[in-house]
Amino acid sequence: MTSSVFGIGLAGCGTVGTGVIRALKRNGELIRERTGGTMTLEVMRVLVRDSQKTRDDMVDIGLLTTDWQSLVDDSAVKIVIELIGGTDLAFDIVARSLTLGKPVITGNKALLAERGPELFALSKLHNTPIHFEAAVAGGIPIIKTVQEAFVGNRMLALCGIINGTSNYILQRMSEAGLEFSTALAEAQALGYAEADPSLDVNGWDAAHKAILLATLAYGFPISPSQMNVVGIEQVKPLDIDFAKQLGYVVKLLAVIREHDNGAIELRLQPSFVSKSHILASVNGVFNAVAVHGDGVGEALFYGRGAGQDPTASAVIADLVEAARTLAKGQTHRGFLPWRENGRIMPIEETSTAYYVRFDVTDRPGVIAEIARVLAEHRIGISGTHSPVNPENPDAAFVDMVFLLHSCPYGLLQKALKEIAALACVNSYPVVFRIEQL
DSSP: OOOEEEEEEEEOOSHHHHHHHHHHHHHHHHHHHHTTTOEEEEEEEEEOSOTTSOOOTTSOGGGEESOHHHHHHOTTOOEEEEOSOSSSHHHHHHHHHHHTTOOEEEOOHHHHHHHHHHHHHHHHHTTOOEEOGGGSSTTSOHHHIIIIITTTSOEEEEEEEOOHHHHHHHHHHHHHOOOHHHHHHHHHHTTSSOSSOHHHHTSHHHHHHHHHHHHHHHOSOOOGGGSEEOOSTTOOHHHHHHHHHHTEEEEEEEEEEEOTTSOEEEEEEEEEEETTSGGGGOOTTEEEEEEEETTTEEEEEEEEOSSHHHHHHHHHHHHHHHHHHHHHTOOOOSOOOSSSOOOBOOGGGOEEEEEEEEEEEOOTTHHHHHHHHHHHTTOOEEEEEOOOOTTOTTOSEEEEEEEEEEEEHHHHHHHHHHHHTSTTBOSOOEEEEEOOO
């Protein structure tokens, strides 16, 4: 049986790009056998920023180019893999590829979260798919699962830990009592965090992934401006210790949930998760997504959320799918939004219980002043605590914790705005949601 050669244009030869080349050379014959002996996947061109840079021995320097248009327009290139990141040049590469009818595989969650509607429109216009399994949770096949395996389910909720860097930092703060800055420096030293870790710790790396999952599950384009995002920068060991006492762990949690009125709750923030819930046991740089469908019920997907091999594995899976589509002359096999719009629930309407930390000046009546404002807004208090610093028990400034009953987030924010203006409160309160999963 004759094997067809599918030429690949690889845009980006960093960690993941190199991993794709290595995986194809390592398992190319296995892939050919598993596809019935009819498919050979061969990298024809590789786009790089610097063609003189020293590279892995697996990379054929004769394939390198710094001209993205020559890669996309090459007639030998049938499928384009975009792994350069960013939203400008990457958009041009993907858009041009789709216009030429060349399927695209990308791991670029920021590109799809911010410019997805434009690209999905091009994908539909030119009947050419975009595949993006590698954009969410590394090697965990969550995209194909939601898009294909659960196609007969109404998605009731998806909740997950989808940023390994922040998860590692929170674990080290919990295990070793480290301050945030110390745990972050450790993650950087081990290569788990970038030199500029802002997108990991401010929550936007995970938020982009959550937007893609919500778009897949509910079928309409979602703007990043519609999502409420809070990172982990303000988490203190005090918060983690308090969570432990209450039977919780602190996780940076993405919550995607459909309500009875059809509105979609979409948010990401540090949250108290019960120790009894399976997500509480997800540690290190691992990711996990809990999916609740009306047919399948509860299902959990767990694995490495980043890294060369897991992410390259997801890219290869999409590559084989794209090649099969081309080989069989099939119509569009990627994702397309199936409705023009939907309703994202305003963050003010979402409700949970809360843990709130106040930086206050320690003087008589502080608790009463805060409690008065909360009572005026009809927000119930389930507990208060003012931990003493054993190194300085007479400190004038302390952290005071309130546990609050479930209420709409907008109501809580109104109360906190008033509380922040009190003379005894030194900064805006820090809020953690107490999740009921």
